[in-house]
Structures are given as C-alpha cells and as structure tokens.
Amino acid sequence: MNYxxxxxxxxxxxxxxxxxxxxxxxxxxxxxMPFWMVVVNSFASERVLSQDGYRLxxxxxxxxxxxxxxxxxxxxxxxxxxxxxxxxxxxIALMSTAMYAYFISSPKIKHxxxxxxxxxxIMVFGPGLVGSYILIAxxxxxxxxxxxxxxxxxxxxxxxxxxxxxFRGIPKEYSEAATIDGAxxxxxxxxxxxxxxxxxxxxxxxxxxxxxxxxxWLALLYIDNDKLYPLQMLLRQVMSQVNxxxxxxxxxxxxxxxxxxxxxxxxxxxxxxxxxILAYPRVQRYFVKGIAVGGxxx
Amino acid sequence: xTECQVKRLRLFWNNRYLYLLGLPGLALLLVFGYVPLFGxxxxxxxxxxxxxxxxxxxxxxxxxxxxxxSGDWLKITFNTIFLNFLFLVFGLGSALAVALFLNEIxxxxxxxxxxxxxxxxxxxxxxxxxMMALQMLKSNGILNQLLGLFGVEPCMWYxxxxxxxxxLTVIYVWKFAGYFSVIFLAAITxxxxxxYESAQIDGASKMQQIRLITLPLIRPVFIVLALMAMGRxxxxxxxxxxxxxxxxxxxxxxxxxxxxxxxxxxxxLGNFSMSAAVVFxxxxxxxxxxxxxxxxxxxIDADSAMF
Numbered sequence: 066m067n068y069x070x071x072x073x074x075x076x077x078x079x080x081x082x083x084x085x086x087x088x089x090x091x092x093x094x095x096x097x098m099p100f101w102m103v104v105v106n107s108f109a110s111e112r113v114l115s116q117d118g119y120r121l122x123x124x125x126x127x128x129x130x131x132x133x134x135x136x137x138x139x140x141x142x143x144x145x146x147x148x149x150x151x152x153x154x155x156x157i158a159l160m161s162t163a164m165y166a167y168f169i170s171s172p173k174i175k176h177x178x179x180x181x182x183x184x185x186x187i188m189v190f191g192p193g194l195v196g197s198y199i200l201i202a203x204x205x206x207x208x209x210x211x212x213x214x215x216x217x218x219x220x221x222x223x224x225x226x227x228x229x230x231x232f233r234g235i236p237k238e239y240s241e242a243a244t245i246d247g248a249x250x251x252x253x254x255x256x257x258x259x260x261x262x263x264x265x266x267x268x269x270x271x272x273x274x275x276x277x278x279x280x281x282w283l284a285l286l287y288i289d290n291d292k293l294y295p296l297q298m299l300l301r302q303v304m305s306q307v308n309x310x311x312x313x314x315x316x317x318x319x320x321x322x323x324x325x326x327x328x329x330x331x332x333x334x335x336x337x338x339x340x341x342i343l344a345y346p347r348v349q350r351y352f353v354k355g356i357a358v359g360g361x362x363x
Numbered sequence: 364x365t366e367c368q369v370k371r372l373r374l375f376w377n378n379r380y381l382y383l384l385g386l387p388g389l390a391l392l393l394v395f396g397y398v399p400l401f402g403x404x405x406x407x408x409x410x411x412x413x414x415x416x417x418x419x420x421x422x423x424x425x426x427x428x429x430x431x432x433s434g435d436w437l438k439i440t441f442n443t444i445f446l447n448f449l450f451l452v453f454g455l456g457s458a459l460a461v462a463l464f465l466n467e468i469x470x471x472x473x474x475x476x477x478x479x480x481x482x483x484x485x486x487x488x489x490x491x492x493x494m495m496a497l498q499m500l501k502s503n504g505i506l507n508q509l510l511g512l513f514g515v516e517p518c519m520w521y522x523x524x525x526x527x528x529x530x531l532t533v534i535y536v537w538k539f540a541g542y543f544s545v546i547f548l549a550a551i552t553x554x555x556x557x558x559y560e561s562a563q564i565d566g567a568s569k570m571q572q573i574r575l576i577t578l579p580l581i582r583p584v585f586i587v588l589a590l591m592a593m594g595r596x597x598x599x600x601x602x603x604x605x606x607x608x609x610x611x612x613x614x615x616x617x618x619x620x621x622x623x624x625x626x627x628x629x630x631x632l633g634n635f636s637m638s639a640a641v642v643f644x645x646x647x648x649x650x651x652x653x654x655x656x657x658x659x660x661x662x663i664d665a666d667s668a669m670f
Contacts, residue, residue: 089464093477118503165388187396196402220391279488357549
C-alpha cells in the first residue's frame with residue numbers, strides 16, 4: 066500500500082514538474098524575443114520596417130541602415146567615448162575598490178564600524194541630485210569632460226562589499242606571513258592578496274564595466290556637446306530623430322539621401338549591445354558569482 | 364602631547380601603508396558622496412547661480428510651501444511608492460517562481476540556456492529597453508499585431524496613462540526576474556540534499572517538498588530582499604522611468620516619480636532651489652525608511668544588514 070501511494074505521488078509530480086518546466090522555458094523564450102527582434106530587424110529594409118513594423122522574419126533584407134551609420138563619423142566617436150570611459154573607469158574603480166575593501170576589512174583599522182556605516186549609508190541614501198550637479202558642473206568644472214562620466218562611479222560601496230566578503234574568506238595567515246617577512250601592507254596587498262582575489266576582482270571588474278558601458282545618466286547631466294555622447298546617448302539621439310543626417314554623417318551629409326530612421330535605431334541598439342552579447346557566454350558566470358555574493362545588499 | 368596621543372600616532376604611522384591603500388576609495392567616497400550633501404542647503408534658499416550657495420538669500424520653507432501647495436507632491440509621492448510596490452511584489456515573486464521552476468529542469472543544457480536567456484535583459488541599459496518597448500507598443504507594434512489576431516482594435520498605448528503601471532511592471536519583471544533569481548538559486552543550492560532525501564522516503568510529493576522545505580529555508584533571503592527594497596521605496600528608478608517615458612507629459616499622471624520630477628526641475632526649468640527642496644523631502648523620508656528596514660533586517664539576519 067505504501068508502495069502504491071509512492072507511485073501515485075510521482076505520477077502527480079510528473080504533471081506538476083512538466084508544468085513548471087514549460088512555464089520557465091516559455092518565460093525564457095519571452096525574455097529572449099526582444100533581442101531576436103532587434104537583431105533580425107536591423108537587417109530589414111526601411112520600407113518594410115515602416116510598413117509592417119517588426120516581424121519575426123522580415124520580408125525584405127537590406128544593409129542600408131548599417132552602411133548609413135558606419136559611413137558617418139559619429140558612431141566611431143561614440144564608440145571611442147564609451148570604450149575610453151569603460152576601460153579607464155573600470156581600471157580606476159577596480160583598484161580603488163579592491164584597496165579600500167582590503168583597508169576596511171583589516172582589523173588594524175580604528176573606527177571600522179563607523180567607517181563602514183558611512184560607506185554604505187551614503188550609497189543607499191544617495192548624494193542628492195542638486196549638490197552633485199553643482200559639485201561636478203560648477204566647482205570641479207567637469208562639464209563636457211569625460212572625467213564627469215568616470216569619477217562619480219569610481220567607487221561603488223556595493224561592489225566593495227563583494228570584495229570585502231571575499232577578503233573575509235582569505236585566512237589571515239596570508240597577509241600576516243607577508244608582513245612578518247618584512248613586507249609592508251602595500252606589497253602584502255599587491256603581491257599576496259590581490260593574486261588570491263583574482264576571481265572576486267573579475268566579478269567586480271565586470272560589474273563595473275557593465276555599469277560604465279550602460280550608463281547615460283551622467284552623460285545626460287554633464288555632456289552638452291553631442292559629439293562627446295557615448296553610445297547610449299547616441300541611441301537616445303537617434304530615437305529623437307532631430308537632424309539625424311547631419312548628426313550622424315557630419316559634413317559629408319548628402320541631403321538628397323533619405324535617412325533610414327527606423328533602421329538606424331535598430332543598428333545603434335545592435336552596435337551597443339553587440340559587445341555585451343558576444344562576451345556574455347564567457348562572462349556570465351562571473352556576474353552570477355558576484356551577484357550571489359553581494360546581491361542581497363544591492 | 365600626552366602619552367596616549369603619542370601611542371595613537373605611532374599606531375597610525377605603523378599602519379601608514381594600510382591607510383594609503385584606503386585613501387583613493389575614501390577620497391572618492393567623501394568627494395562624490397558627502398560633499399554634495401551641501402546641496403540640501405539650497406532647499407532653504409532662493410539660489411542664484413551668480414551668487415552661489417553661500418551668497419544666495421535664505422528663504423526658510425518657502426520652496427517647500429510652493430511644492431506642497433502645487434499638489435504635485437501627492438501625485439509623485441504616490442506614483443513612486445505605488446510603482447516601487449508593484450516592482451517589489453511582482454519582481455521578487457516572479458524571480459522566486461523562476462528560481463524554483465529552473466531548479467526542476469533536469470536537462471542540463473536546457474536549464475543553462477533558459478537561465479542565460481532570463482538573465483540576459485539585466486545586461487542592457489534602460490535606453491535599449493525603452494527602444495524595444497517603443498517597438499512593441501507603437502501602433503503597428505508586436506502587441507497590436509498580436510491583439511489584431513484576436514480581432515482587437517490597435518491601441519495607442521502612449522496615450523493611455525492608466526495602462527502604464529502594468530506596462531512598467533511587466534518591463535521590470537522582464538529585466539530583473541533573472542537577476543533576483545540568481546540570488547534565490549544560490550540560496551536553494553545551499554540547501555542540504557539530505558532534507559529532500561528524507562522527505563522522499565516519507566513520500567512527500569514535489570510540491571510538498573517545495574512548500575515545506577525549499578520555501579521556508581529561503582524565506583530569510585526573500586524577506587531581506589523585500590526589506591531592502593522597502594528601504595528605498597521613496598527612491599524611484601530614474602533610468603527606467605525617464606528612459607522609457609521620457610518627456611511624454613501625457614503619461615506623467617501615472618508614471619512621474621520623485622526622481623524624474625526633480626530632474627526636470629533642475630535640468631529643464633533650471634530651478635535649483637525647487638529641485639533641492641524636493642530632493643530634501645525625499646531624503647528625509649528615505650532616511651527613516653532605510654534605517655527602519657535596516658534595523659528589521661539586523662534583527663532577522665545580522666549578516667545581511669547593511670550597517
């Protein structure tokens with residue numbers, strides 16, 4: 066009797082498990098759909114796009130929008146800005162964050178409790194829009210400077226937390242052994258701790274890189290010169306459709322040529338998310354690790 | 364100098380390299396985190412660019428009176444709380460479901476592929492999302508094409524403010540279900556398999572196992588995440604709302620939140636004092652909710668508390 070109940074339970078289970086599986090696969094499909102639509106329709110001709118909207122499989126293909134975008138200068142300028150900000154920003158941010166995390170997790174530091182309160186409180190609370198704006202625009206004179214896109218994000222306490230959690234897991238003996246051997250904290254950190262912390266540094270570095278790559282808030286506030294726009298703002302500009310031809314192609318604008326506005330939006334999206342999608346299969350696990358460690362607090 | 368001071372100084376000098384390591388982070392934190400707090404002074408001034416913070420006229424609570432008299436405060440406060448509440452409930456709820464269901468997929472490649480797809484939207488910016496949303500929702504967009512199959516007339520979604528809390532919630536779930544499910548999955552993976560083995564011996568069904576083992580054991584994670592979100596309930600997601608809705612005044616009634624309101628006051632109207640007053644109002648409410656939620660989290664699970 067016991068046996069038969071067991072069998073009945075698994076039969077019921079099978080239906081439920083199948084339902085759960087179907088649900089989640091369907092949801093995954095829905096999550097992916099917009100990406101598919103954007104990529105496949107970026108190769109559709111302008112005529113089809115304005116007539117039918119997006120289709121799962123466009124009825125007419127064309128590279129016109131890509132050619133138009135890549136023949137102008139702005140896309141290269143925007144790529145340059147985004148890459149510069151991401152590379153320089155991630156480097157500075159990762160270094161300052163890792164060093165700070167080591168500093169604040171050391172038992173030798175006085176007032177650690179207070180320091181960590183100050184560190185995390187301001188991140189949840191936010192520095193306040195108006196003060197930040199006056200500081201960066203009027204006091205530091207960083208308007209239309211790429212540093213305005215880098216410095217405000219160069220230290221993120223949430224990402225520091227991931228490093229701190231990781232450093233706590235490293236046995237104290239490592240840094241102690243290094244300091245006994247006559248190394249100061251500086252060389253102990255760079256020679257001993259940092260090499261051990263490589264996996265955490267990869268997670269935090271990639272989180273920073275994504276943050277910089279996707280940001281447009283700072284550009285919206287502090288960049289008025291549209292030639293200095295990062296990719297994200299180029300996308301915004303293309304969506305607003307004002308003087309598109311002159312903006313994208315500059316002095317070589319051929320006003321007789323129709324601007325493929327709808328296609329351009331898709332092209333910019335694809336060029337913006339392209340590098341992320343290409344890197345995604347290889348970097349996904351670092352994000353998963355970082356978020357699983359620090360995500361609760363973020 | 365007293366002996367104690369000398370001792371303290373020597374201790375500081377001995378650890379000078381350690382302090383040097385912390386210096387860049389600390390400097391960035393102070394300059395970009397704490398210096399801007401001066402901005403709150405503007406809330407009590409009639410700020411003029413030429414006179415600066417310390418030269419402008421002090422006007423007391425006049426900026427606040429203006430803000431509260433305008434009636435905008437009720438609208439944007441309600442929208443901020445209401446939208447954040449929807450995001451919290453449906454965002455965490457769907458992420459929990461996704462995590463539980465993903466866990467039931469035994470085919471390895473299918474599980475991996477599903478998780479990758481669900482996590483993917485987290486990696487794109489709100490402007491990209493906005494562009495995708497526009498294409499879905501415009502008059503000949505996918506949504507209207509689909510509705511057309513069922514004989515429903517196409518709808519101008521950007522003229523229908525009442526549909527937008529739902530639309531934004533769907534977009535939020537799409538973007539963050541994967542992110543939060545990563546956290547839930549990590550918690551589920553941490554559960555000892557022995558619990559499930561003994562439950563199976565006792566003849567518990569899959570649903571019973573989920574209800575009686577998985578859910579109770581990951582409940583603290585869920586509660587902590589929810590409390591963290593509650594702490595920030597007065598802070599709207601600027602990137603999301605401004606990215607998707609932008610300056611379409613038609614939709615402000617249901618979508619304008621405190622953060623988009625202060626942005627417009629600052630960047631489009633150039634009214635620094637008004638913007639500062641609203642930011643100050645938000646900050647005061649924010650301090651209360653953040654400290655309260657942190658205190659509750661500390662009681663439940665001290666390790667998860669922020670401070």
